[in-house]
Amino acid sequence: MLFNFANVLTFIVFGAVFVGINITLSRILQARNPHPVKLSTYECGELPEGDSWIQFNIRFYVIALIFLIFEVEIVFLFPWATVFKELGLFAFVEMMIFVFILLVGLAYVWVKGDLEWDKSTAVPDPALAPSAARQELTEAIAS
Amino acid sequence: MDFTNIAFYIFAALTVGSAGVMVFHRNVVYSAVGLLFAFFGVAGIYVLLAADFIAIVQILIYVGGILILLLFGVMLSQKLTKVDVRTESMQLVPAVVVVGGVLAVLLLTISSTPWKLAGSLEYEPTTKAIGRLMMTEYLIPFEIASVLLLAALIGAAYIARKN
Numbered sequence: 001m002l003f004n005f006a007n008v009l010t011f012i013v014f015g016a017v018f019v020g021i022n023i024t025l026s027r028i029l030q031a032r033n034p035h036p037v038k039l040s041t042y043e044c045g046e047l048p049e050g051d052s053w054i055q056f057n058i059r060f061y062v063i064a065l066i067f068l069i070f071e072v073e074i075v076f077l078f079p080w081a082t083v084f085k086e087l088g089l090f091a092f093v094e095m096m097i098f099v100f101i102l103l104v105g106l107a108y109v110w111v112k113g114d115l116e117w118d119k120s121t122a123v124p125d126p127a128l129a130p131s132a133a134r135q136e137l138t139e140a141i142a143s
Numbered sequence: 144m145d146f147t148n149i150a151f152y153i154f155a156a157l158t159v160g161s162a163g164v165m166v167f168h169r170n171v172v173y174s175a176v177g178l179l180f181a182f183f184g185v186a187g188i189y190v191l192l193a194a195d196f197i198a199i200v201q202i203l204i205y206v207g208g209i210l211i212l213l214l215f216g217v218m219l220s221q222k223l224t225k226v227d228v229r230t231e232s233m234q235l236v237p238a239v240v241v242v243g244g245v246l247a248v249l250l251l252t253i254s255s256t257p258w259k260l261a262g263s264l265e266y267e268p269t270t271k272a273i274g275r276l277m278m279t280e281y282l283i284p285f286e287i288a289s290v291l292l293l294a295a296l297i298g299a300a301y302i303a304r305k306n
Contacts, residue, residue, distance in 0.1 A: 001195050001267055002147075002190070005195070055219065056215060056218040060215045060218075061303060062300065062304075064211055064212045065212060065296075065299040067208065069292050071207070072204060073292065075203060076285070076288070079274030079277055080274050080277065082270050082271045083275045084274075087275075087278050094285070098288075101289040101293055102289055102296070108300070109300045112300065112304070114303075
């Protein structure tokens with residue numbers, strides 16, 4: 001068992017060292033001629049607007065919460081799956097009761113509309129609105 | 144000192160160091176990343192304690208679930224960077240007295256407790272044993288856990304709902 005985990009650790013350590021060596025080598029070898037345009041965020045050639053640190057929609061949070069509950073359920077399924085054959089019908093029925101109780105929860109959030117993807121909750125941030133110069137440019141391109 | 148001892152100290156240092164980053168960093172997103180490494184360190188310690196199933200659950204639930212939930216929670220807040228989490232009131236003297244007292248009690252407890260060593264651990268897969276116990280001896284707690292999860296799900300969905 002410990003040997004298998006040591007394998008995983010070896011992969012993690014090699015991955016970290018590989019990335020570390022590459023970044024360090026790049027730091028040593030690279031030419032440095034900073035320029036405001038070079039340092040700006042690349043957005044497929046568009047002028048970057050606003051901040052990348054934006055507020056998320058609450059919908060992600062609700063879905064993540066529901067996901068977490070069912071992830072815990074899945075974790076309980078793993079030990080059951082290893083012994084379910086030798087314990088037979090009894091274990092099967094027990095797990096079905098367990099899953100059914102949680103399915104009630106799924107039915108609840110479904111009926112209550114928590115799984116609906118509500119797109120209109122985000123308030124538009126004035127900082128993210130296109131600038132006047134950019135709007136002029138867009139109009140010039142359109143006409 | 145054998146390999147597991149060295150590994151333990153590395154994982155312990157990783158856990159404590161990342162927890163320190165998490166507590167002291169001013170950017171809450173970086174704090175969450177610090178928590179990620181702390182969770183990984185704890186998972187490593189679980190492996191060294193021969194608790195393989197718990198270690199995987201630690202990564203699956205804490206790193207894959209709770210941390211993502213925390214990150215979403217952090218990203219819901221308006222201000223992400225340069226949040227000053229210090230409060231206005233600075234009660235330095237009472238804080239030092241209380242924290243010092245707690246530290247003294249903890250140190251006294253640690254030094255006076257007769258610690259029992261577990262002896263040599265046997266590194267064997269534990270998932271099957273956990274499954275067998277869950278289906279026989281601890282059947283009622285297992286079924287009650289599902290009711291607890293159901294209550295948590297309904298409660299979380301109710302609180303997170305807009306109205």
